[in-house]
Amino acid sequence: MSERHVIALAGGTGDLGRYIHEELVKDDSYTVALLTRKTSPPPSTLPHTTVHTTDYTHSSILQILNATKATALISTIRCDHVDFLEPHKALVQACLDSKSCKRFIPSEWAGDIESFPAIPRFYAETRGPLREYLKSIPKNDLQWTLFNLGWFMEYFIPAGKSYMKLLPGEFPFDLEKCTYAVRGGGDVLQSCTFGRDVGRAVAVLLGVDEWEPVTYVSSEWYTMNEAAAKLEKFYGRTFSRTHRSLEEINAALAAAEKDPSTDPLELAQIEQWEVSGATACPREKTLRQREKYFSSLKFVTIDEMLKMGKEMDHV
Template identity: 30%
Template sequence: MVTVAVAGGTGKVGRTIVEAIVAAGEHKVVILSREKPKENKLLEEEIGASVLAADIHNISALTELFEKHNVHTVISTLGMNGPEPIEIDIIRASEASQATKRFISSDWGLPHTEKHAAQANSANNKLRAQDELRKTNLEWTSIHIGFFLDFWGSSKSAAKSNLHTPSTFVDIKHRAAAIPGSGDVPVTFTYSRDVAKFVAALLNLEKWEEATYIIGDKVTFNEMVKIAEEATGDKFNVVYDSVETLEKGELSELPGHEAMFANIPAPKAVMKKVMSAYGLWAESGGFNLDESKAVNNVFPDIKPITVREFLEDAWGNEKK
């Protein structure tokens, strides 16, 4: 048993991972939070993990914290959309800590390239964090899962998930879709709780690769629309955005986007540019993860939910 610290462990992805590690019962888990511990007392009782107040930009204080609590592994689930890669100082503190040996970088998407980095700042930040990790003696990995399947859930499925972001490309609630490119390229979708189960299992592996692949299911966006139509019993209004349109940072707006644009502080044009980049990556095969490299092969007992199973469970009660 080792102590695992989850940066961002009170957030969406982070909390899901904390819950899975606690449920597995093989390692002690602590949460790094900017909030004072007393403000997280109820959360600690609910999740079953201690919350440690931490300044993630104070390297010396963070190093001392890691050593005091004998933190062996750090998992970062911090958002990477800011102007700089937010986890750099956590990486440096982990390297400085005598107790810390392993680090999982905040990726949770697809394996990025420098071309991606020029299209979206989050991709650039993830690559720069990996560059920093290569300078250390830490054993580390970035975890690629495709898209979180939760994003295409309903109010019913939201009750079981910590992720509630409005759907992109396929807006099931409003029976509409704006497909990037042809819509015929396979895309990986993985349910967050399945991701968390694999992460908990990954902690027991003796050796990590720099890239870890987790595959829940793979379908094309055209296939997803068909499955959603069958699950709801309704025909969808479908349009296609060409590669040329996406390259301009544009895409067709769906009814569900209005609420998303209203709740995110970034300008609408910036959000559309980021979303169009994801569309380009999907059409170019970036989300078509390689099954031969997946840790599904290492942990065959973990059976991820399929896209069809998830959508039928989430939306099937609306079928007339």
């Protein structure tokens, strides 16, 4: 068997990071160098893994990359505001200065960032500057891609059934309370992907020689109204509905622009993300990339996810 490539994983103890970690070490091609801020991190329970403490400064990351001989660095670090850019620029610079790590996947994990680069606004404020920084780097110095997937499909199953933490208030369905917040008319196209399928797709993509600047996966395209019908049929319950008009969403955004301390700002931005269609990965490009990169994978559908969530303790 050929020697395993070392993949450095920042944020690998979080929701998506755990899926990516598990899928990478299942592949005979990879081991994982897990980056963590914890001063005394416990050893990983997964095989083919080393754990490394870092403060996410350039020197700290560079030392880890060189010591492990990592060939790629993936970030799932989610910080929505001022704390995002500095550590990610340090990750990029460490890759550039390292002896072996010349591939990078930053923390995007969103929707159609090409058609809607400024939605949600907190992504434009954080990911936007990093995207421009990456574009300024010669391709021969660092290969990178922005990986996107729509909503995480785990939001359709009860809490505790997956690694993904539910987003009460942000995602329009609350399974515990049987509620559905209809934003706009609920008929704008969305897309979603199972977190573990994202991990599988990342593992496959690491074996591809050339990356495109933006990579998409989507298990399924649907409207929130269509999802509501699926959920009500599957769970045998009628979800009570509240309604949030486009005018109300726009008014909340405008009010927060004038006074950020009012802070339904992020919720209003998430609502805008949903009703604008920015959550839906572009179908034509996504299907083309599925055929190009991910034809070996079978992506879980919403119906399959609902069944898994009912039958299994954890998915």
